[in-house]
Structure formats: structure tokens, C-alpha cells
Amino acid sequence: MSWQVYVDQQLLGSGKVKEAAICSLEGNIWARSAGFEASTEELKKLVATFQHTQDAAQNGLFLGNKKYFFLRSTEDTVYGKWGEDGFVAMQTNICLIVAIFTKPVSAAECATAVGRIVDYLKSAGY
Template sequence: MSWQAYVDNNLIGTGKISKAAILGQAGGVWAASPGFTLSTEEQAAVVRAFSKPDEAQANGIRLAGQKFFTLSANDRSIYGKKGGDGAILVKTKQAVLVAEYTAPVQAPEATPIVENLADYLIGVGY
């Protein structure tokens, strides 16, 4: 399956995720939903946030020009909030899944979708 198919089918296709991207930990966007453009600086900051979760917690995360308040951050998952909307970032062995959801979707509906895809990708070596 192509990386774009993971974004289109496994994330956006669920109806719970509004925007998504898969970033390579070594750099670059592997796939993204239409119109979801992360700057080079944002991509680097997202990857770096997993090695410095305290900084992500203190400063928030920026995705496609939108700043999210960081609810929690560790070396696997970062959860952000902006008003009624939210962001879920999950690191795999080689990639970072970046997903946003918009109200009325809530974190308990969106988070398992992203976390389960990350578990699958880790299981197959990515």
C-alpha cells in the first residue's frame, strides 16, 4: 500500500480525522491530505519534539501555521488542542503520523485511529 493510501483510507477515510500527514523521521513528507502543508521548520520541530517532549509541552506544537496547546507529550505520542479541535502525533520506527480532528469529533474517537495505525506500522518495521 502506498503512503498516500494510509493517509486517505486509514486516517481521513475514517471520517474522524480531518487532516493528516506522514513524515519521515529523517525528513520529508511521505504523504499528506490535500491542503495540509507543513513547513520545513514545522516538520523538523515535530520530529524533534519526540526527543524533547518537555519543550513541546512548554511551547506547544505548530501544524500548517496553526498553534496547538500541548496536552501531553512523551517519546511516542504528543496530543494537542486548539479550541474544540485537536492534534495527534505518533512516532513509529521510521515515521511520524500527524493528524488533526475538528469538533464535534473528540479525542477519544480520533486518538485510537492514529495510535492503532502507528502500532501496525511499527509491527511491519516502519
């Protein structure tokens, strides 16, 4: 299965994700949905947030030149908000999955869709 299939069928197909991408931990995009416009630099900063949240907490996070407020993070998940919309980013050993959701979808619903793929990838050694 290609990376694009995960984006198209598992993320967008869930109905809980508006835009999504899968990228390397260096910010290189492997697959993305139409409309996902985050740059390599923005994705690198997002990956860095998993280790150092202070900058994101003070300055927010940018995806596609849109500034999201940093909400919180865990060991492998970062949450951001922009108005009533937001994003969930989760990482595996080799990649980052970023999913943008819009109202009426909640962060928890989006995180469940992303988490399914992350759990599968981690179990497969990715």
C-alpha cells in the same frame, strides 16, 4: 500499498481525521491530505518534542502556521489542542503520522484511528 493510501483510506476514511500526513523523522512529507500545510521545519520540531517536551510545553507547537497548545506526550504520542480542535502525532521507527481532528471528534477517537496504522507499521518493522 502506497503511503497516500494510508492517509486517504485509513485516516481520512475513518471519519475521525480531518487532515493528515505521514512524514520521515526528518520532517520530509511522504503523503498528505488536501489542506495539510505543515512545513518541514514544523514537523522537525514536532519530532523533537518526543525527546524534549520543554520547548513545546512553554511555546506550543506550530502546524501550518497555526499554534497548538502542547497538552501531553507519551513515548510515542504527542497531543496538541487549538480551541476545540487538535492533533495527534505518533511515531514509528521510521516515520511520523500526524492527524488533525475537529469537533465533535475527540483526541481519543483520533488517536485510535492513528494508533491502528502505527501498530500495523510497527509490526511490519517500520
